[in-house]
Amino acid sequence: xxxxxxxIPTLKEAPADAEVISHQLMLRAGMIRxxxxxxxxxxxxxLRVLRKVEGIVREEMDRVGAQEVLMPAIxxxxxxxxxxxxxxxGSELLRIKDRHQRDFCFGPTHEEVITxxxxxxxxSYKQLPATFYQIQTKFRDEPRPxxxxxxxxxxxxxxxxxxxxxxxxxxxxxxxMHEAYTRIFTRLGLKFRTVYADTGxxxxxxxxxxxxxxxxxxxAIAFSNASDFAANVELxxxxxxxGKRSAPQQTLNTVDTPGQHSIEDVSRFLKLxxxxxxxxxxxxxxxxxxxxxxxxxxxxxxxxxxxxxxxVASPVVFATNExxxxxxxxxxxxxxxxxxxxxxxxxxxxxxxxxFVCGANQDGKHYSxxxxxxxxxxxxxxxxxxxxxxxxxxxxxxxxxxxxxxxVGHIFQLGTKYSAAMNASVLDQAGQSVIMTMGCYGIGVSxxxxxxxEQNHDDRGIIWSQAIAPFQVALLPMNMQxxxxxxxxxxKLYRALQDAGIAVLFDDRPLRAGVMFADMELIGIPHRLVxxxxxxxxxxxxxxxxxxxxxxxxxxxxIVEFIQSQLADGSAQK
RNA sequence: CGGGGUGUAGCUCAGCUUGGUAGAGCACUAGCUUCGGGAGCUAGGGGCCAGAGGUUCAAAUCCUCUCAUCCCGACCA
Numbered sequence: 001x002x003x004x005x006x007x008i009p010t011l012k013e014a015p016a017d018a019e020v021i022s023h024q025l026m027l028r029a030g031m032i033r034x035x036x037x038x039x040x041x042x043x044x045x046x047l048r049v050l051r052k053v054e055g056i057v058r059e060e061m062d063r064v065g066a067q068e069v070l071m072p073a074i075x076x077x078x079x080x081x082x083x084x085x086x087x088x089x090g091s092e093l094l095r096i097k098d099r100h101q102r103d104f105c106f107g108p109t110h111e112e113v114i115t116x117x118x119x120x121x122x123x124s125y126k127q128l129p130a131t132f133y134q135i136q137t138k139f140r141d142e143p144r145p146x147x148x149x150x151x152x153x154x155x156x157x158x159x160x161x162x163x164x165x166x167x168x169x170x171x172x173x174x175x176x177m178h179e180a181y182t183r184i185f186t187r188l189g190l191k192f193r194t195v196y197a198d199t200g201x202x203x204x205x206x207x208x209x210x211x212x213x214x215x216x217x218x219x220a221i222a223f224s225n226a227s228d229f230a231a232n233v234e235l236x237x238x239x240x241x242x243g244k245r246s247a248p249q250q251t252l253n254t255v256d257t258p259g260q261h262s263i264e265d266v267s268r269f270l271k272l273x274x275x276x277x278x279x280x281x282x283x284x285x286x287x288x289x290x291x292x293x294x295x296x297x298x299x300x301x302x303x304x305x306x307x308x309x310x311x312v313a314s315p316v317v318f319a320t321n322e323x324x325x326x327x328x329x330x331x332x333x334x335x336x337x338x339x340x341x342x343x344x345x346x347x348x349x350x351x352x353x354x355x356f357v358c359g360a361n362q363d364g365k366h367y368s369x370x371x372x373x374x375x376x377x378x379x380x381x382x383x384x385x386x387x388x389x390x391x392x393x394x395x396x397x398x399x400x401x402x403x404x405x406x407x408v409g410h411i412f413q414l415g416t417k418y419s420a421a422m423n424a425s426v427l428d429q430a431g432q433s434v435i436m437t438m439g440c441y442g443i444g445v446s447x448x449x450x451x452x453x454e455q456n457h458d459d460r461g462i463i464w465s466q467a468i469a470p471f472q473v474a475l476l477p478m479n480m481q482x483x484x485x486x487x488x489x490x491x492k493l494y495r496a497l498q499d500a501g502i503a504v505l506f507d508d509r510p511l512r513a514g515v516m517f518a519d520m521e522l523i524g525i526p527h528r529l530v531x532x533x534x535x536x537x538x539x540x541x542x543x544x545x546x547x548x549x550x551x552x553x554x555x556x557x558x559i560v561e562f563i564q565s566q567l568a569d570g571s572a573q574k
Numbered sequence: 575c576g577g578g579g580u581g582u583a584g585c586u587c588a589g590c591u592u593g594g595u596a597g598a599g600c601a602c603u604a605g606c607u608u609c610g611g612g613a614g615c616u617a618g619g620g621g622c623c624a625g626a627g628g629u630u631c632a633a634a635u636c637c638u639c640u641c642a643u644c645c646c647g648a649c650c651a
Contacts, residue, residue, distance in 0.1 A: 012600065012612065013586050017644050027585095037643065091575090092649080109651090143575070143649065157651055209651095218650090303648075315648075410651065444651030478610055514611035532610065542610090 001471065003507045003519075007044055010519050020216050022453035023148030025462050029523045031449075038145025038153030045523060046449070048470035050156065053448050054135050056187050056467060057158045060180045066131040066160050071113045073137055077103035079112040083421045094141045106139040111418045111440060114161040118436070119424035125165045128426065128436070129173055133160035135445060149450045150406070151218070156446040162439040165428060167415075170437045174206070174413055177441045181210055181409050184443070189465030190452060193405065195221050196231040206413040210443075211405025212451040221405045222387045226398025233402065234304040236387045237394040238348060246354040250369030258364045261333025263297035266366060270357060274298040277357040278350045278370075280335035282319035282327065285343065286311050290319050290327045294337050294346040296353065299385040306384045311343060334359040336367060338376045346379035406451040407444070414438040462524030463546050466567060471505035473497060473563055474525040476517070478532030481510045490531050493541075493559070500560050502567065521546070527566060529559065 007030070014024035026032045031046030042050055058068065074096070080086035086093075086105075094106040107113065114132060122130065138157045145153050160177070164170040178194070185192045190212050197209040209232060211221055223230035260269045267274045277297035283306070285291045291312060295301060307314035324332050327342060336358035337344050350356075357368045372378055391400045419425070419436045428434045449468075456463040466472060475497065477490035490506070497504040505525060507516045520528055530542040530551070541559050544551035545566070554562055 009584090009601095010612095011585060015585065016580085016587090019645075034643095090649095138651080140650075144645095144647095146644080151650080155651070159651085317648090407651065442651050447651055476610090482609080512609060512611085512613065514609095514613085516612095517610080518612045530610075534610080 001503075001505055003505060003509050006505075008519065008523065009043070010522055018148060020147045020150065020454070021457055022150060022216075022450040025453055025457060025522070026148055026450065029462055031523075032149060034148075038142060038151070040149055040152060040154070045470050049449050049464070049468050050446060052468040052470075053188065053445050054156075054158075057135065057184055057443055057445060060184045060187075061133050061158070061160060063183075064131070064176045064180045066133045066162075068134065069114075069117075069132045070134050070136060071107070071110050071117070073107050073139070074104050075107045075110075075113055077105065079116055079422075080105060083112050083115075083418055085112070092141050092143070094139050108138055108140040109442075110134070110136075110159055111161065111414070111438075112422070115418045115422045115424050115438070118161075118163055119419075119422060122163065122436075123426055125426050125428045125434070129162060129164045129169045131160055131162040131173060131177075133158060133441075147216075147450070149446050150454075152446065155444065158443040158445050160441040162441070163419075163424075164437040164439070165426065165434060167413075167437055170413055170415075170439050174411060174439050177411050177439070178208065181411065181441070181443070185210060185212070185408070187467055188448065188452065189456075189467050190408075190448075191455060192408070193221060193223060193230045193403075195223070195405070196235055197410065208411050209407050210409035210411075212408050212448075212455055213403055213405050214451065214454040215404055216454050217404035217406040219405050219407055220386075221403050222391075222400045223403065224393035224395065224398040225401055227393060227395055229393050229395040229397065231394070233386050234302060236400065238383050238385050238387045239392050239394060240348045241352040242392075245352050245372070248354055248369075248371040248374055250355040250371075252370060252375045253368045254360055255366050255368050256364060257334075257366045260364075260366075261331070265333075266357065267297060270366075270368065272357060276353070276355075278337070278353065280337055280340075280359060282324050282332070282335065282342075284313040284317040284319060286313050290323055290342050292335070292337060292340055292342055292344040293384055294344060294350050294358075294379070295385055296347065296350045299347065299349060299388065302384055302386045305382075309345060309382055309384070312345075328361050330359075330361050330363045334361060334363050334365060336361055336370075337379070338367060338370065344379060345382050345384065347385045348381055348383055349385065351379050351381045406447065406454065408448050408451050409441075409443045411441045412439060414440055457524075460518070461522035464524040464526055466526050469503075469524065469526050471503045471525050472567055473502055473504040473527045473529060474520040475504055475506045476513070476520065476528065476530045477507070478513055478530060480508065483533055485536055486531060486533060489536055489556075493529070493531065493556075496560050497563065500564060502560075502563060527563060529563075 009030040011028045014028050018024040018027055030043055032040045032042055034040055077086055096104050135158045139154050142153050145151055162173045192210055192212050195209050195211055197207050220233040222233050222236040257266055257269055260266045263274050263277050263279050267277050274297035278294050279297055281293045282290050303316045306312055307316045354371050356370050357366055358370055360367050387400055389402045393400050416435045419438055425433045425435050453462050475494055477486050480487045480490055494506045526546050528544045535541050539556050540553040541556045542551045543554050
């Protein structure tokens with residue numbers, strides 16, 4: 001491809017509303033343009049990358065025997081009412097009406113459609129297991145689209161659905177998909193981790209997420225330094241502290257803490273470490289009541305864990321200041337578990353404390369030297385906090401570290417959630433009707449493009465891995481407009497590279513060298529060839545890999561072979 | 575949804591406090607010079623100052639409302 005025939009509207013400066021590096025670089029490299037919040041056009045260069053990602057995903061899906069289909073983006077409300085999600089999914093579901101005022105939605109996911117399709121087409125256990133996938137545009141009316149393509153409302157997703165007679169069969173396909181996903185992200189040249197995850201709105205039982213590791217990731221992942229264990233922080237279990245709780249040493253005291261509200265304030269005021277304080281959070285109970293959750297001062301409430309407790313409203317909703325005053329009689333900054341008339345649930349770590357500090361349920365007062373079982377009853381204990389770095393790994397091996405990740409894939413064992421609601425069944429060997437068991441498997445295809453950039457860039461621009469680069473080689477002729485020799489040599493080399501099947505971008509624009517260099521580095525082409533008078537005199541050409549510090553002069557006669565060997569090298573990051 | 579910010583040329587931004595002919599750099603067009611790291615000079619083109627009301631002789635500027643958009647929190651590929 002010639003740059004003169006390709007729209008590459010590069011920018012020197014990033015638009016002010018682009019915050020993260022991948023968003024900035026995709027705009028600057030001329031890959032995408034925004035149409036509305038969370039809705040983007042893909043320009044030629046961006047689309048080439050997107051298609052590369054798609055291609056790898058498609059190959060690996062086909063390889064594990066999944067069959068490609070394409071389902072409608074627009075779906076009738078009836079299916080969603082049947083599954084129960086028309087009401088449940090909320091405003092993230094973009095609802096539309098047709099000319100007859102019938103309700104439709106723009107599909108955010110396709111469990112309903114595929115289940116409807118399969119219940120009509122598959123009748124016998126002999127046709128199972130079967131897996132179907134599509135690569136298709138989804139729309140989720142995100143409460144807060146951000147970071148460009150990373151969290152868009154309209155985005156490209158690969159979604160696959162598998163159907164089984166029983167759980168054993170589902171597990172086999174699930175494992176196969178796990179392997180396929182691992183191959184996909186490996187081939188894409190990404191550093192990633194598989195983590196255990198919450199199932200969220202999709203529902204079902206087991207589920208794992210695939211995260212690309214990047215500091216700008218929106219998710220926190222906990223993983224062991226001594227085993228394969230990795231889990232979303234939402235889900236990672238905080239173990240019961242080892243050893244016995246210390247015996248009380250201090251007596252219960254009331255201390256004046258005027259104006260000290262946060263744990264930060266109180267620990268500084270009393271010159272005590274934060275982990276010697278507890279914080280008490282009031283939340284809505286399951287039935288129109290208020291409950292208290294107690295955590296160690298240095299720990300954070302895990303909303304997912306708390307929401308799963310019986311008695312606590314799900315999702316977790318904090319009590320308002322008015323409700324706190326009504327229930328306890330003081331401001332939220334002075335709450336404590338002693339003497340509360342409401343149900344109290346205490347985190348494992350907080351329950352392990354002795355001689356701790358807590359609010360006295362009076363403004364400006366705290367208790368010190370507090371001990372469970374002496375100053376107040378032994379508590380009801382649960383795991384309700386986020387794990388932190390240094391916690392023991394839940395699998396008993398090593399300690400946890402926390403990293404940030406971008407979720408690019410998610411696999412679920414759905415069980416019969418949709419098939420039962422929509423009565424999708426087959427006849428088994430005995431002629432009995434059996435509800436099919438299902439799995440579903442998603443990959444954020446467009447998000448991968450952004451994630452790859454987050455993980456691979458420098459101050460000059462994007463650094464594509466060979467697997468998804470829009471072009472493998474950039475061919476830059478120096479001063480071609482003036483030099484007949486350079487022009488002829490460049491045209492000849494361009495043809496030779498093309499004949500060798502190499503995706504080459506020939507910069508034939510009448511531009512100064514600096515502009516070409518800057519553009520090609522910005523758009524991240526892995527290999528660069530510079531052809532000039534100087535080199536022609538010596539029969540050499542300059543080569544530089546995108547990550548190389550220095551360029552090298554190579555014999556012109558063998559350059560095609562050299563590039564081929566670089567591409568075959570497999571170290572995709574060259 | 576709650577909280578905060580921003581809307582002026584394709585992009586980055588000045589101008590607004592103190593109303594009085596709409597600006598700069600980059601990008602774009604033409605010419606000359608330059609030509610291996612985002613060139614220089616000259617001459618151009620391009621704006622309903624987000625929109626709608628108001629105040630005023632006069633509004634980008636002051637007031638009100640609306641819309642868009644971004645950031646921080648509860649959700650997700």
